[in-house]
Amino acid sequence: MNSTRQLSALLAAGCLMAPGAHAESIQHEHEISLLGSYIVPDEDRTDDYGAAVRATYGARLDKYWWLEPTFFAGVIETGQDGLTDHYQQGLGVDLAYRIFGNASFSPFALAGVGLSRNDVASNSADELGGYGNVGLGLLSSPLTDSGLKFRAEVRYLYDSFDGGQSDVHLSAGITVPIGATRRQIVEKIQYVEKPVVIEKERVVELPDSDQDGVVDGVDQCPNTLQGLDVDAVGCVRTDQAQSVVLQGVSFEFGSDRLTANARDILQQAARALRGQPDLTVELAGHTDNRGSAEFNRRLSQQRAESVRSYLIELGIAPKRLIARGYGESMPIQDNSTEEGRERNRRVGFNVINE
Template identity: 75%
Template structure:
C-alpha cells in the first residue's frame, strides 16, 4: 500500500508541474460545473493487498468566489487477487465543501472535505452493509483547454469508511470539468468586441467634425467660424477671387431706425469671429430697404443701417480698413414689394465679399 501511495502521489505532483505553466492572466467564472473522473483506489491493507478502479461524478455549485459545494457520487471495484472469489464492490454518495486557493484564476489548486453514505458489497457475504464515510483531499483545476471552458481536474483523497470496524482508503482521480453557463473569459471577449467599434466611431466623429458647416473638417479648416453660405477653398477659407454674397439673417433694426436689436448684435458677434478667422477677407456691408416710403429716405436709412453694422463690428475688434458700408435703398429688391413677405425679405443687410479685383459694385 505504501509503495502504491508514493507512486500515486508522484503522478499527481507531475501533473501539477505540467499544468501550472499553462496558467494565463485571465479569469474563469461560472455558477456551476460537472466533473467526470476516473479513480485509482488504494484499499486499506485489512481489506486487500490489491487495488481498485472506479468512476466519480461531481456537480459543483458556486457559493462565493472561492467556496464551492460539491455533491459527489462514486462507484468502484476492489480486486481481491484470489481466483474464484468475487471482487469487492463499493459505492458512495455524499457532499464536499471545496476551497479554491486562487478563486477565479484559470489554474487553481483546491482543498476539500466532506461526508456521505457508503455501501460495501463483499465477497462471500450475501448481505450488503451500508455505513458512512468521511474524506479530505486536495487537487487542482487546469487552465481552460478550449473556448468552451473545458478544464482538467486531478485530485487525491483520504477516505475513511465505517465498514467492518473502519477502513482507510486512498483515491487518486483525474478527468475533465465542464462549466455550465457562460464563463467570464467568454464574456470579456464579447465586451472587447462590442466596445472597440464604439471607440473607433467616436474618434471618427471627432475627426469629421465641421463646426462652421463649410464642408471642411475642423482638423483641416484654417479659417474657423466661416459664415454659412459662402464658398470656401480646400482649407476652409472664403474664396476671394470672385464676388460672393450672403444675407445676414436676423440682423434687424428697431422700427424706422438704425438702432440694432439685441438679436442682431448676437448674430454680428458670430460675423466678427468669421472676419477675425480670415485676416485677408474684406467685405461690403450692404443695406437694403423695401419700397415703402420715399426713395431718398430709404437710401439714407439703408446707409445709416449699413454704417451701424460696420461700427458694431469695429467695436468687436474687426479692422475698419476691412469694412465698407454702403446703402442701396430700395434699388436692389430680391422679392416683390407687393406682398408683406416680399417686403420683409427686401429689408436686409448683406455680407458681400470684395473680390481681389476691387470693390464690390
C-alpha cells in the first residue's frame, strides 16, 4: 500500500502536506426548503395575482414518507388603486410521499391541513380560519457536494376564509439537507515533493451489527438474517427470489412441538421481521423421505404452522407470515445417508417477491 512508502524521508526533504476527507455515502434524515410562490387566486378574491414565500421543514418517517411542517406568507394584489392588498399567512403540516423512495431524484405528492389568517381591509369576515391543500412536485438530484437540491411544486389550496376560497400556488426554490449519517469516511493525506505525490488512505470502519454490509448509522432495517441480500439502506430486497434455512429450528421426534433451542433461534427471526415491517415471508416446512409422502406433507405443514404461531406470539402480524408444508418433495441432500436426511429436515425463510 502507498502508505508504507518512505514518508519520513520525504518529510525530511521539505515536502508539503495537504490533508482532506470525503464521505463514501451520506443519507439525510432532515431538510429545510425555501420557496418562492406565484399565486393564482380565487375569482372571488381578485382577478389579479399574488406572490408568497414558503418555508418547509422535512423529517423522514421511512423510505417513502416525509412529515413536512410548513409556513407561508403572501400578498394578493387587488389590481385597484386605493384599495389595500390582501395579506395571507398559513401554518400547517403536510404528509409527503416520494415516489422513488431513497433515490436522489424523486417526484412526490403531498396533502395537508393548517391554520390560515387573512387580512383584508375591505372585508369584515373573520380573519382566522383553516385550510387544506394537495399538491404534486419534484426534487432534483443534488446540485452541490453539500446535497443542495432544486424543488418545484404546485398546490391546490382551499381556504375557509369568507365562505371558502380556492387558490393555486406555483412554487420553486431550494432544499438544503441538515444532519447526515455517514456510511464510511475515507481520509486522504497527500505528501508532495515535486514531482512525487504519495497518497495515504485511512479507512475508519464503522459498526455493522447484523453483518449485512450496511453500517448501523445507515441501516434502516436492523437485525437482518444473515444470508439475505439487502439494498443500500440495509433492507432485504424483495425484487428477487431469495431464502435462508433457519438453522437449528428443530422439533421433538415425530411431532410439531418446537424445541427450546428452536424457540431461541426464532426470536432472532422475529427481531429481523420487526426491523423491516413491510416484509412478508413464507415459512416452508420440509422433511426427509422416511414415512409415506402424505404423512410427511402433513407433518411439514404442521411444523410450518407451529413456527408461524410462535412468531405471532412474539408480536409479528399474522398477515406477514405464510406457512406451507412441502413434505419430502424438495430435498437438498441425498436421503440415503443420516447426514443427508438431517439436512432435509428443515424450515425455510422465503422472502415473498413484491
